[in-house]
Amino acid sequence: MADRIADIWGARTPHAKDAPWPVRVDLHLDEGVAEADVERWVQSACVLCSNGCACDIAVKDGRMVGVRGRAGDVVNHGRLGPKGLYGSWQWNGDDRLTRPLVRRGGVLVESDWDTAMDLVVRRSRELLTEVGPLSHGFYTSGQLFLEEYYTLAVIGKAGLGTPHMDGNTRLCTATAAAAMKESFGSDGQPGSYHDVDSCDALFLFGHNMAETQTVLWSRVLDRLHGPDRPAVVVVDPRRTKVADAAVASGGVHLAPLPGTNQALMNGLVREVIANGWVDRDYVDAHTLGYDELAATVEPCTPEHVAETCGIDPDDLRRAARIFGTSDRVLSTVLQGFYQSHQATAASCQVNNLHLLRGLIGSPGSGVLQMNGQPTAQNTRECGADGDLPGFRNWANPEHVEQLARLWNVDPATIPHWAPPTHAMQLWRYAEQGSIRFLWISATNPAVSLPELPRVREILAREDLFVVVQDGFRTETAEYADVVLPAALWGEKQGTFTNANRTVHLSERAVEPPGEARSDLDIFLDYARRMDLRDRDGAPLIGWHDPEGAFEAWKECSRGRLCDYTGLSYDKLRGGSGIPWPCDEDHPDGCDRLYADGVFPTHPDVCEDYGHDLLTGGATAPERYRARRPDGRAFLKAAEYAPPPEQPNEDYPFVCTTGRTAYHFHTRTKTGRSRRLRGAAPEPWVELSARDADALGVREGDLVRVESPRGRVEAPARVGRGRDGVVFVPFHYGYWDTDGDRHARAANELTMTEWDPVSKQPLFKLAAVRVTKSADGTGPAPAPTTTASAPHDLASVPATRGEDDVREDVTSADPPAPPPTPDRTPGVLPHVAPKG
Ligand SMILES: Nc1nc2c(c(=O)[nH]1)N[C@H]1C(S)=C(S)[C@@H](COP(=O)(O)OP(=O)(O)OC[C@H]3O[C@@H](n4cnc5c(=O)[nH]c(N)nc54)[C@H](O)[C@@H]3O)O[C@H]1N2
Ligand SMILES: Nc1nc2c(c(=O)[nH]1)N[C@H]1C(S)=C(S)[C@@H](COP(=O)(O)OP(=O)(O)OC[C@H]3O[C@@H](n4cnc5c(=O)[nH]c(N)nc54)[C@H](O)[C@@H]3O)O[C@H]1N2
Numbered sequence: 001m002a003d004r005i006a007d008i009w010g011a012r013t014p015h016a017k018d019a020p021w022p023v024r025v026d027l028h029l030d031e032g033v034a035e036a037d038v039e040r041w042v043q044s045a046c047v048l049c050s051n052g053c054a055c056d057i058a059v060k061d062g063r064m065v066g067v068r069g070r071a072g073d074v075v076n077h078g079r080l081g082p083k084g085l086y087g088s089w090q091w092n093g094d095d096r097l098t099r100p101l102v103r104r105g106g107v108l109v110e111s112d113w114d115t116a117m118d119l120v121v122r123r124s125r126e127l128l129t130e131v132g133p134l135s136h137g138f139y140t141s142g143q144l145f146l147e148e149y150y151t152l153a154v155i156g157k158a159g160l161g162t163p164h165m166d167g168n169t170r171l172c173t174a175t176a177a178a179a180m181k182e183s184f185g186s187d188g189q190p191g192s193y194h195d196v197d198s199c200d201a202l203f204l205f206g207h208n209m210a211e212t213q214t215v216l217w218s219r220v221l222d223r224l225h226g227p228d229r230p231a232v233v234v235v236d237p238r239r240t241k242v243a244d245a246a247v248a249s250g251g252v253h254l255a256p257l258p259g260t261n262q263a264l265m266n267g268l269v270r271e272v273i274a275n276g277w278v279d280r281d282y283v284d285a286h287t288l289g290y291d292e293l294a295a296t297v298e299p300c301t302p303e304h305v306a307e308t309c310g311i312d313p314d315d316l317r318r319a320a321r322i323f324g325t326s327d328r329v330l331s332t333v334l335q336g337f338y339q340s341h342q343a344t345a346a347s348c349q350v351n352n353l354h355l356l357r358g359l360i361g362s363p364g365s366g367v368l369q370m371n372g373q374p375t376a377q378n379t380r381e382c383g384a385d386g387d388l389p390g391f392r393n394w395a396n397p398e399h400v401e402q403l404a405r406l407w408n409v410d411p412a413t414i415p416h417w418a419p420p421t422h423a424m425q426l427w428r429y430a431e432q433g434s435i436r437f438l439w440i441s442a443t444n445p446a447v448s449l450p451e452l453p454r455v456r457e458i459l460a461r462e463d464l465f466v467v468v469q470d471g472f473r474t475e476t477a478e479y480a481d482v483v484l485p486a487a488l489w490g491e492k493q494g495t496f497t498n499a500n501r502t503v504h505l506s507e508r509a510v511e512p513p514g515e516a517r518s519d520l521d522i523f524l525d526y527a528r529r530m531d532l533r534d535r536d537g538a539p540l541i542g543w544h545d546p547e548g549a550f551e552a553w554k555e556c557s558r559g560r561l562c563d564y565t566g567l568s569y570d571k572l573r574g575g576s577g578i579p580w581p582c583d584e585d586h587p588d589g590c591d592r593l594y595a596d597g598v599f600p601t602h603p604d605v606c607e608d609y610g611h612d613l614l615t616g617g618a619t620a621p622e623r624y625r626a627r628r629p630d631g632r633a634f635l636k637a638a639e640y641a642p643p644p645e646q647p648n649e650d651y652p653f654v655c656t657t658g659r660t661a662y663h664f665h666t667r668t669k670t671g672r673s674r675r676l677r678g679a680a681p682e683p684w685v686e687l688s689a690r691d692a693d694a695l696g697v698r699e700g701d702l703v704r705v706e707s708p709r710g711r712v713e714a715p716a717r718v719g720r721g722r723d724g725v726v727f728v729p730f731h732y733g734y735w736d737t738d739g740d741r742h743a744r745a746a747n748e749l750t751m752t753e754w755d756p757v758s759k760q761p762l763f764k765l766a767a768v769r770v771t772k773s774a775d776g777t778g779p780a781p782a783p784t785t786t787a788s789a790p791h792d793l794a795s796v797p798a799t800r801g802e803d804d805v806r807e808d809v810t811s812a813d814p815p816a817p818p819p820t821p822d823r824t825p826g827v828l829p830h831v832a833p834k835g
């Protein structure tokens, strides 16, 4: 038995380059439950991050009592991480929402579905009549199922006609989508997890994979413990476990000051060009924009960049050499880039590095513009983030027509006169009083949005009708006019797609508690009560259950890059998840995209006409057409610009925020698991040893972190980060403290600013000051097993749990990857690239 709190990644199963990743089946059952007691195993996949590890849920006496990784799945080959093992099913507790709540005399009281939905529908109708659809806003999630997003998107776009719909995916992976649209013409992950098994170098840009996709990191560790191990390069201001591995592998840890990613990337691109590591044939045949890129990065010498970023110029040279001279390079990008300054620009430079070397679409070479949330991919492809479903282009009238035909509505109903409203703007409209009906599903903005003092004011506005749909009475629910109790994972059926396009079916294992209903049923009920109809007077939504919604979505995806037409619930049962595109010609799905170097940039196909990365100014359709991209990718350039807030006399530190391995977001799920909670029970503040010393702060002392917007108070972890940078985990809201409720959440400190292209807010930088407020009583409640390890490891008791996970390294054959097609389906009309 293994203690997977102490050993996050589990036992090693090393293998050689190009050899398949062995199978290891991880199993955890609740105390007192033996394997023989399990009555049923129900197929699913973990919903605690974008890795999408396939698992079976153990059921006994109508309750979920454990999980087991699925050996035959391409994603995880049987493995699960600590959150999947301990956190994904233990919320059977007593504090679930079981009945709708409505506000009466200022307080939330239990009610019934008819009363609650009548209130919602009455307010909705009133506002539609008095003001029109622009009074309605929908703020959803990256954690519902595909069927739910598609239904919501059709309601919003074809039923009500409001452009005000977005997900918390705006906070999460809007930049992944934006960077892929800018470079490749469309959202859609080029790379594959199989590239981990065959790469020569692995670059992680602002991605703490060891803690945030723990099973994918196990896959990397198995390469790093095998023969011919890859070199790892990481760009992260903190000394994460990834950074440790980079140094141990002979790679490089680049620790730039937060807010300088674009400077660093321009430096890397310049080195690759200056050293002649560019594949000119590939660049000429398959890309546009080389000259402008080369000119933009020309001044960015290693010395120049190193000064801006606060790094050693030789480290930059070494990193560039690894990229420039390795045969196969895999890159991943995540929040250190997406949630920072110049997010899309910096993420596009990662795409550029690969395009310059022609390292895309072949085994071991590719880009993973990662997702974070388990179902964020579906929010984006179904259009619940405001985009048009199926990666269609809102500015292309033919794409709007296609949807109007599919839904049988007037094209004028479908909002497309301006770009969809992004989340930050949506909240602004609510603040200004033009959005007066805000329906929040599966997200907890009272903890997760930036600048919480402002968010609380918006949520509390008298003229804003707030609907909250969640499994728990969250911080956000406290502001609602109506709270709708939702069925959660394991209590409902649906599909979702992970960061490498792999679609999984999640079956219903148990009944939802009390009167809780699936989000799909709630949305369908709203559509029915609103009597939403198509052009011919038939009900707008023609489906009644998850499989019906999936079938409808398949039609919507037909012929697009994210083609699901070759999938079905039956096909997803029993075996492995399947990566899209999956159609008649590619019945087993596709492992990688763009092996042929042809990208969906043709003006009739592309999802977006692109932007100026520096200003966010949109490219006019005519200008885009005139460039004749026709299958070639864009090498997009931008100069470095300094961040909007920099350390100064009053606020001398940069504060960055993020995650720990043991908790998921605002902890509604992981905070209820005894083991995960024990590993990181309370918030903390990480300081470098030198900064702590200068402030007179010792391990565990209470410190106050203040930004121009708010403050956090928590014990200090004297850690291993770079000097001048403070780290605060963002998992802690205020639901389990008394006293000063508002001084725990990292977002008290963060600012209302966003990237000009992706509109993703900047959670990764704020200027702060730090002061000691009291002596400590012991070490900070931070894990020792992660990036938050103390500077003096011996001085703090090690984080541990219990020996309660079985890891079976079986002799089973690992699942074979689906083929990489010679030509990517869904990028037609095919126009042969020049060259
Ligand atoms: N355990 C756990 N796993 C999760 C989640 C979770 O809550 N908990 N959430 C999931 C979700 S939704 C997401 S989006 C992902 C996020 O996954 P990650 O992006 O890996 O997680 P973060 O901790 O937000 O940020 C990653 C790193 O960015 C670094 N960073 C901060 N500022 C900068 C900067 O200016 N430049 C650079 N280069 N790096 C910087 C931080 O030091 C941090 O180590 O994780 C997913 N997986
Ligand atoms: N400072 C700072 N802030 C951040 C970040 C950061 O790195 N730093 N990261 C940002 C990122 S990347 C993300 S993704 C967000 C996450 O922020 P949130 O989305 O606010 O975080 P969660 O705690 O996951 O909230 C999801 C809610 O949905 C509920 N839920 C789960 N499943 C279901 C379901 O099936 N149906 C319904 N109706 N409800 C469900 C859960 O109970 C929970 O209350 O936070 C963002 N905020």
Ligand code: SF4
Pocket: 046, 047, 048, 049, 050, 051, 052, 053, 079, 080, 081, 082, 083, 084, 085, 212, 213, 214, 215, 216
């Ligand atoms: S890596 Fe992500 S999907 Fe896999 S078990 Fe862990 S939390 Fe779940």
Ligand SMILES: [Mo]
Pocket: 171, 172, 173, 372, 373
């Ligand atoms: Mo996220």
